[in-house]
Amino acid sequence: MQPEVPDRDYMFPGHVGCPGCGAAIAMRFLLKALGEKTVMVIPACCWSIIAGAYPQSALKIPVLHTAFETGGAVASGVRAALDMKGDTETTVVTWAGDGGTFDIGFQALSGAVERNEDFLYVCYDNEAYMNTGIQRSSSTPYGAWTTTTPGRDWKKMRKKNIVEALVAHRIPYAATASIAFPEDLFRKVAKAKAIKGARFIHIFASCPTGWRIPSEISVKIARMAVQTNIFPLYEVEDGLRYTINFFPKGYLVKEYFRLQGRFKHLTEKDLDQIQSMVEEDWKLLLRKAGLS
């Protein structure tokens, strides 16, 4: 059963994200689930801009903007301070991009998760460094064009599997979510909110500007990523118990790739290879979930 998503918003409409920005949609649903007793830490990313410049803020909760690689550490400090003040009720949440999570902020995140700090870390994943103009990250998928993987130098490495990296820390709760499945996203955030210790949610958040897609298909593309098994929806409890939340009918990855300018250079052969990579990853996930 999916929960009712409340009407109340903790985000003002006047943010400065691009039209169709998946990261803005993701934030909106996250905050609906977290509510006003939330303190948010935002390291450098598109959201450093989207949230607005001094003296305005697009968010109705306290926000601490911080240096790019500090998401895990700053939140640890906020948590420690609130605990010292006897406030164990407020949720401390870090909201970071894929670059701030998979790459430069990975050390601080790993440290915070290893210490099992009582906080929620949310990565909105737009699969590149968008703030600085679409450069590749370790989350950029195999096959993608970015401004640092241009022409025939398109990215030839796999996307790092961040959830599995955190599962290896035996994190109490890790989940993937998508802007195209808001009820599932809402439920996972609400569930994470109630858990003690470190929690991680990886949200697939399409980026019309960086992916070279029309803004009106932002959500459709996110849905296709799930339907093609490119971005499966699942949860892992205590680093052990896997639950897969959505079993797609097996759409072909081609359809997803063909809609995006960032993949337009790929040949049929490349797409076949990507199809088999996606299938291999899905089988691995099924095995972990004890389903094969």
Added chain:
Amino acid sequence: MKRVLEGSHSVAEAVRLAKAEVIAAYPITPQTHIVERLSDFCADGSLNARYLRVESEHSAMAALIGASSAGVRTFTATSSQGLALMHEVLHWASGARLPIVLAEVNRALAPGWNIWTDQTDSLAQRDTGWIQLYCETGQEVLDTTLQAFRLAENVSLPVMVVLDAFYLSHTYEPVDVPDQEQVDRFLPPFTPRFMLDTERPCAFNQMAPPDVYMEMRRSIQEGMEEALGRFAEMEDEFKKIFGRSYGAVEPIACEDAEIILVTSGTMSSTCRQLVKELRSRGEKVGILKIKLFRPFPAESIRRRLKTARKAAVIDRNFSFGSGGIFAGEVKAALCDIPERPVVFSFIAGLGGRDVTVGDLENIYMQTKNHDVPQQESIWTGLRPASAPAPDLKR
């Protein structure tokens, strides 16, 4: 109560008495004794603080930025490579106007690996917006750490308490450890002007375009300017309660001095010894010890130095392509006054090389025997180029 304490433990005692609420730290020699002792205090309950054993110095400072923004008293300690790694977030702490206190044990920067004392690590952070206080003795270390919290919270700027590796961090001295009641009178609980609060949601450190950024920077400088006055006021109060004070600068036998040695840190103690000997031989020599480096007490320095004929600034640090860092600052402070001493700049004791009374006497004699410095910076105590490196296998 008088106790025999290691310099590092003097820092830890002060942090305990100051009732720091969140500590985050990462080990590096020669700072480790500070954070180990604080771990003991947290473990045995004599300090009620959250202690974050983070995975790097960068994260230590970042965690304190989070904690301080949420309105609690915070502390960390580091040295050398660790301080260098923090650089980015040192700027963040001052820009966000957070009264974080950091004990920095002066250690040389690599390569080659060298754990001994050298001030280049802390002085390389001079433009980060941190108040910097240099210490000479174990007592001064304890007192300055207490003072640091009050000063930081008065002007909403972070403070670095700086002490020499080993000569201070690992040396045992008799130290008067004050009562909790006295400290509480000097240092009331931290009441932040702003903090993360779900009842009053605000955005902190957000984007600041050109039309607002410059005013924000100016206000940091105003905080620094205020710190000069607040330092004196704070020391008066400290003296009333504890009977001790140090001064932003301390003049020693300067009134009639023709030559003044300008020093900082533990080298000041060696200079005191030398000056005693030289004075007994009738030499007109004094010392100006600089404790406060940021904000730089230029006016006090001008006042103390202007009557001397010569000043010899002794730097245990170096800015490549320029010179001794204290010397550069002192020259800049003096250049606007018509009657000023000739400034000699000496480099000594880098990477923990011992600086003896004899070495300092050489510096004094060179200053006395020349009308003007032979070089921009005079490196002292160098092995002659022809001498082989010492044979370590012996």
